[in-house]
Amino acid sequence: MTKARYPSFMTPHVINDLLARVALGDRVAFQKLYAATSAKLFGVALRVLKNRSDAEDCLQEVYVKVWHNAAKYQVSGYSPITWLVTIARNQAIDRIRSQKAGNVDLSEADDVADAGATPEQAVMQGADSDRLRQCLERLSPGRAEAVKACYMEGYSYQELAERLEQPINTVRTWLRRSLISLRECLSS
Amino acid sequence: MTLHDDDMMLAAEYALGVMQGAEREAFARRIAAEPSLAAMVREWDEDFVAMSDDIAPVVPPRHVQKKIEDRLFATSPAQESSLWNSLNFWRGLAIASVAGVVALGSWGLMRPGVPLPQNVLVAQVAGDASAVRLVAHYDQANGLLRLNRTEGAAVAGRSLELWLIAGTDAPVSLGVLPDGNTSSVSVPASLRGKFKDGVLAISDEPLGGSTTGAPTGAVVATGKLIDI
Numbered sequence: 001m002t003k004a005r006y007p008s009f010m011t012p013h014v015i016n017d018l019l020a021r022v023a024l025g026d027r028v029a030f031q032k033l034y035a036a037t038s039a040k041l042f043g044v045a046l047r048v049l050k051n052r053s054d055a056e057d058c059l060q061e062v063y064v065k066v067w068h069n070a071a072k073y074q075v076s077g078y079s080p081i082t083w084l085v086t087i088a089r090n091q092a093i094d095r096i097r098s099q100k101a102g103n104v105d106l107s108e109a110d111d112v113a114d115a116g117a118t119p120e121q122a123v124m125q126g127a128d129s130d131r132l133r134q135c136l137e138r139l140s141p142g143r144a145e146a147v148k149a150c151y152m153e154g155y156s157y158q159e160l161a162e163r164l165e166q167p168i169n170t171v172r173t174w175l176r177r178s179l180i181s182l183r184e185c186l187s188s
Numbered sequence: 189m190t191l192h193d194d195d196m197m198l199a200a201e202y203a204l205g206v207m208q209g210a211e212r213e214a215f216a217r218r219i220a221a222e223p224s225l226a227a228m229v230r231e232w233d234e235d236f237v238a239m240s241d242d243i244a245p246v247v248p249p250r251h252v253q254k255k256i257e258d259r260l261f262a263t264s265p266a267q268e269s270s271l272w273n274s275l276n277f278w279r280g281l282a283i284a285s286v287a288g289v290v291a292l293g294s295w296g297l298m299r300p301g302v303p304l305p306q307n308v309l310v311a312q313v314a315g316d317a318s319a320v321r322l323v324a325h326y327d328q329a330n331g332l333l334r335l336n337r338t339e340g341a342a343v344a345g346r347s348l349e350l351w352l353i354a355g356t357d358a359p360v361s362l363g364v365l366p367d368g369n370t371s372s373v374s375v376p377a378s379l380r381g382k383f384k385d386g387v388l389a390i391s392d393e394p395l396g397g398s399t400t401g402a403p404t405g406a407v408v409a410t411g412k413l414i415d416i
Contacts, residue, residue, distance in 0.1 A: 016338055017321075017323055017338060020322075021323045021325060021336070023370065024323065024334045024335075024370070025325065026323075026325050027257075027261065027305065028304065028310070028416040034256075038247075038253070039246060039248065040243075042245070042248040043243045043244050043245045043246045044243055046246055047243050056249065056252050059248055059252055059256075060252060064260060071336075071369075071370065074336070074338065074369050075369070076226075077230055078230055078233070081237065082233050082234050085240050086203075086233045089240075090205075093205045094212075130238075131235075131238070132235055132236070148242075150204050150205060151204055151205065151236055152239060152242065152243060154205045155205070155206065156205070156206055156208035157201075157206045157207075160206065175206065176197055176201075179197060179200040179204070180197070182200075182235075183200070186235050
């Protein structure tokens, strides 16, 4: 399965150049970067936080970090899209970890994945998703789903254990085995 | 498990997000201090990011961008004070207050939150046949040209030299690009008027730059300065 990941008007090169301009303090580039990437990063934050107000605050923190750290991006070795998505996920996870666990409001969670993206926001597709998908498929189905749920929803070991109704050490053991299998498959 | 394997596993747990509490915080501090560990986390991040393809984008409300810009670019107290004392500001305010009812209603929709700086030119300097690529940001107000190289470097024993080409004038050297990514050039007053509609070019030169005052090697990248 192949998706058109990068529309020609917004390639990783373009995001790369925008980040390089942002590193020079170019506010127009910052606005363009926001226009191209904010819907994806807001989607990522919403998915973890499941609350619009929290996700909006999180998005603010994310772009403040992007502005201040754009120069560090260049020497980080990250691809531009991974760098942005990772900042958003880590910010959202740090935020939810600092809140009290178990306060998910499902009525708000329901409206998380509705609004569509405009063409210029449809840019943020990760690379190599086929390779990861193939390696996940080699895990037993329940375990692949657990890895995906942890990534998408930002579950901690504690939350995953509660959802699966298994002891945390058991969950940790088999998730670690799954991660070892994944690494072997991804490196082969 | 060896130490390396153990770190690779912890990197996976951190990147996946399952690590929590003090362990996560402690690991984040280690990442900042240990480049090899940061590289392991990066490897996982690059692999895991494919899962984000399945996360639907959601357009954030417009006020979020305004808040970000307010936080980053709102005037400092000193600038506010000079704005406060500015005749133009008060004239502008008098005009604005006439349209106050309209402005008030649409205030929340206005972007950006803070006016953009004026007089900035940017260029994306790249070439078809070379890997050298840089972005340039020129502030016409103070003559400061800032450069950020995103790709490429000089060949061993050679230098990359930056030139300004204004209209039909001969190229004028702006200096040799240093090894680091970012650099800045304080443009001489005599050249400052020539940046608008000018072209920046990078040539391959002997170590230390051209000795003739003109490009001697191949021009490897060019880019037009554009008013933003």
